[in-house]
Amino acid sequence: MGTASQEDRDHQHGAMEEQDLRKQLPEDTLADVPRRLAPCDLAKCRCVSKTWHNIIDDHRLLLPYLLPHKVSGIFIKFHNKSSWELFSRPSTGPIVSGWFNFLPDGAEEKSWPWPPELDHCNGLFLLDDYVCNPATRRWRCLPPRPPPLMAKEHFDDEAYLVFDPSLSLHYEVFLVPRIRSTNNKLDPGVEKSEWPPSLFTMRVFSSGTGQWENRTYVRGGEAAGTVCSTRFGVLYKHHAVYWKGELYAHSESDFVIRISLSNGKFQVIKPPEGHKLSISDGLYLGKSERGVYCAHVDDEDTLCRLSVWILKEISGRSEWILMHQSDIAPMLPYYDYCNQNYGPWILQEINCSARRKRYSNYYDNENDDEAVVQEKVEWDSDNDNGLQVEDDRGHDQLKYIDFLGFHPYKEIIFLTEVSRRGMAYHLNSSKIQLLGHTYPKGRVVGQFRPICETFPYTPCWVDELPQIH
Amino acid sequence: MAAPESGDGNNGAARMVTLISSDNTRFEVEAAAASLSQTLQLTILDGGGGGGDGIPLPNVDSATLSKVLEYCIKHAPAAANGGAPNATAVDRAELERFDNEFVNIDQSVLYSLIMAAHNLEIEGLQSLVAKKVADMIKGKSPMEIRRTLGFPDPTPEEQAEMNAHMLEYGWAYE
Structure with missing residues (x-):
C-alpha cells in the first residue's frame, strides 16, 4: 500500500512538476483560476510558488482586497493619556496591531508627553512627522515642516493627510491654518479680517515631489465671518474627510472648509440650519456610505437626540440635509457598573505604557496600572457580532454620548456612552449594538468625557509606500 | 482530389467534420459541436474539416480530444439556442449535473483539459475547469x-x- 501511494506521488511529481506545469499551462489559463478565489485563498495561492505569486501580482488580483474595505477598529485618544489606543474586536489570528512599536526610535518623542498628532486617511497615518501604515508596518519620515505662513499669535496649522490608494500610492499632507483659541496680544486688524481669507495659502507636502510647497486656493462664495467672530473655544475634534478629490476640514465654529484639490478652489460650508453652537459637543464630521455626513447629539435634558445630516449639492450650493433624527435614550440598555461585559471589542492598551517606558525617566514599573501589553488576544469567535440589545429595561440618567466615528462603508455611527461602552448605531434600522468596554484602565481626566479624538481605522494592505527623496 | 464539399446538400443530416488528434486518431463530430471551439469555428465556416480532409490538432492527444468532444456534444444544443434563454430548468439542471460529473476526473486529465480548452478556446469548458481547480484549492x-x-x-x-x-x-x- 505504502509503496503504491509513494509511486503515485512520484508519478504525479514527475508529471506535474512546477516547471513543467508552467510550460504546459499558459499563464492566462492559470490566471482564470485565481480570479475565482476568495481573497484569503488568493493570498495563500500567492505563497504557493513563484509562478503563482507572479501571476497574482502581475494581474493585480489581490488589489481590490488590499485597498481599505473594512473597519478593523477605532483609534481613541484620551485627554490625559500619552498615546492613542485601538478599540477593536480581537481576532485569534494575526491582525493589524494597534501598537506603534514598528516606528523607529524617537518617532514619537517630539510630542512627548502629549499624545502624537495623528491623522488617518484610507489606511495611512500621519503621526507627527511620520507617514506610516500600521498594516504593512512601513513608514517614512517627512522633511521638517516649514514655519506657519500666518501670524502665529492668531493662527496655527492643522495637519491633514490625503491618500487614496485606489487612485495613487502618493499622498499629500496639508497644513491648514486654523484660528488659535485664545491669545492676549491680538492685532485688531487681523481680528476684523475675513475668515477664511479669499486667497487661502497653505503648506502642502507631496510625496510625488518629496517637498513642501505653498498652494493658494481661491474662495468661491462667502467667508464664514471674521477671525474674531469665528474663533471658537477649544476645538479638539478637528476631523477632516477626503472624498472624491476634495478635502473637507471641520473648522472653527462648526463650518467646514471644502478644498478642491484639482481646481485650486475652496468653499465654506455653513453648519446645518438650526444647529446650536456649543463648545462641548460640536458637530462630528465623517464619511460614510453615500458621501460626507455630520452628526450631533443633544443629551442635555432627558432626551438624547441624535441628528445626522448628509451633504448634498442643491442648485450649485452644498447644503446639509437632515437625514436621520431620533431619541436614542430609550434604546440604550440598562447601564450596569458591575458588569462591564458590554461586548467582544476591547481597548488594546499598548501604546501609552510602551511610550512611557521609552520616554519617561521616572517610569515606575511597579506602579504601572496600564501595562496590559497584549498584541493579540484570544477570543471566542462564536461571539462574533457583538451583543444585540434585546431587553428594553429603560435607562438611568447616565448618557454622555460621544461619537467614535462614522462607519465609512455602511450607514452606521459608532458611539460611546460615558466613554465606557462602545456601541454601533444602525441608521437604517435605528438599532443599537453593544461593541465592548472602551474605558481605559488607570487614571483618566474627565470622568464622563475623557475621550478627545477618535477615528475608525480601515487598514490598507498595499505593501508599498513611496520613498521620499 | 478530394470530392467537393457537399455542404448544405446533406439532406437534413447534420454536417459532420473530422478532427485529427496529435496521435493521428480521427474523430467525426457534428460541425455544431466542434464550433464551440472559437479556434475551429472559422475553419469550419470556411468549409474545412469535411469529406476526406480532417482538421489536424497537433496539441491535443486522442484521450483529451475525446473528453473535449464529449463536452462539446453535450453543450452544442444549448449553445445553438444562443445561450438557451428558453431552456427548461430540467435541461439546465441536467447540464449542471453533467458538468459536475465531467470534471470529476484525475488531475492529469484535468490539466490536459485546461490546456485543450485554452488552445481550442472553448469558453464554457475553460471556465468549468478553472472553477474545478479553484474548488480544489479553496480553504487549503x-x-x-x-x-x-x-x-x-x-x-x-x-x-x-x-x-x-x-x-x-x-x-x-x-
Whole structure:
C-alpha cells in the first residue's frame, strides 16, 4: 500500500512538476483560476510558488482586497493619556496591531508627553512627522515642516493627510491654518479680517515631489465671518474627510472648509440650519456610505437626540440635509457598573505604557496600572457580532454620548456612552449594538468625557509606500 | 482530389467534420459541436474539416480530444439556442449535473483539459475547469495547495520564500 501511494506521488511529481506545469499551462489559463478565489485563498495561492505569486501580482488580483474595505477598529485618544489606543474586536489570528512599536526610535518623542498628532486617511497615518501604515508596518519620515505662513499669535496649522490608494500610492499632507483659541496680544486688524481669507495659502507636502510647497486656493462664495467672530473655544475634534478629490476640514465654529484639490478652489460650508453652537459637543464630521455626513447629539435634558445630516449639492450650493433624527435614550440598555461585559471589542492598551517606558525617566514599573501589553488576544469567535440589545429595561440618567466615528462603508455611527461602552448605531434600522468596554484602565481626566479624538481605522494592505527623496 | 464539399446538400443530416488528434486518431463530430471551439469555428465556416480532409490538432492527444468532444456534444444544443434563454430548468439542471460529473476526473486529465480548452478556446469548458481547480484549492494552506496541484515539496529556499510571503498577508490566515 505504502509503496503504491509513494509511486503515485512520484508519478504525479514527475508529471506535474512546477516547471513543467508552467510550460504546459499558459499563464492566462492559470490566471482564470485565481480570479475565482476568495481573497484569503488568493493570498495563500500567492505563497504557493513563484509562478503563482507572479501571476497574482502581475494581474493585480489581490488589489481590490488590499485597498481599505473594512473597519478593523477605532483609534481613541484620551485627554490625559500619552498615546492613542485601538478599540477593536480581537481576532485569534494575526491582525493589524494597534501598537506603534514598528516606528523607529524617537518617532514619537517630539510630542512627548502629549499624545502624537495623528491623522488617518484610507489606511495611512500621519503621526507627527511620520507617514506610516500600521498594516504593512512601513513608514517614512517627512522633511521638517516649514514655519506657519500666518501670524502665529492668531493662527496655527492643522495637519491633514490625503491618500487614496485606489487612485495613487502618493499622498499629500496639508497644513491648514486654523484660528488659535485664545491669545492676549491680538492685532485688531487681523481680528476684523475675513475668515477664511479669499486667497487661502497653505503648506502642502507631496510625496510625488518629496517637498513642501505653498498652494493658494481661491474662495468661491462667502467667508464664514471674521477671525474674531469665528474663533471658537477649544476645538479638539478637528476631523477632516477626503472624498472624491476634495478635502473637507471641520473648522472653527462648526463650518467646514471644502478644498478642491484639482481646481485650486475652496468653499465654506455653513453648519446645518438650526444647529446650536456649543463648545462641548460640536458637530462630528465623517464619511460614510453615500458621501460626507455630520452628526450631533443633544443629551442635555432627558432626551438624547441624535441628528445626522448628509451633504448634498442643491442648485450649485452644498447644503446639509437632515437625514436621520431620533431619541436614542430609550434604546440604550440598562447601564450596569458591575458588569462591564458590554461586548467582544476591547481597548488594546499598548501604546501609552510602551511610550512611557521609552520616554519617561521616572517610569515606575511597579506602579504601572496600564501595562496590559497584549498584541493579540484570544477570543471566542462564536461571539462574533457583538451583543444585540434585546431587553428594553429603560435607562438611568447616565448618557454622555460621544461619537467614535462614522462607519465609512455602511450607514452606521459608532458611539460611546460615558466613554465606557462602545456601541454601533444602525441608521437604517435605528438599532443599537453593544461593541465592548472602551474605558481605559488607570487614571483618566474627565470622568464622563475623557475621550478627545477618535477615528475608525480601515487598514490598507498595499505593501508599498513611496520613498521620499 | 478530394470530392467537393457537399455542404448544405446533406439532406437534413447534420454536417459532420473530422478532427485529427496529435496521435493521428480521427474523430467525426457534428460541425455544431466542434464550433464551440472559437479556434475551429472559422475553419469550419470556411468549409474545412469535411469529406476526406480532417482538421489536424497537433496539441491535443486522442484521450483529451475525446473528453473535449464529449463536452462539446453535450453543450452544442444549448449553445445553438444562443445561450438557451428558453431552456427548461430540467435541461439546465441536467447540464449542471453533467458538468459536475465531467470534471470529476484525475488531475492529469484535468490539466490536459485546461490546456485543450485554452488552445481550442472553448469558453464554457475553460471556465468549468478553472472553477474545478479553484474548488480544489479553496480553504487549503499554501502547502496543501502545492500538494493538491502536485508540486514537489519545496526546497529550503522555496520554503523560506513561502514563509516570507505568508507574513505579507496575515489576514488571510485569520
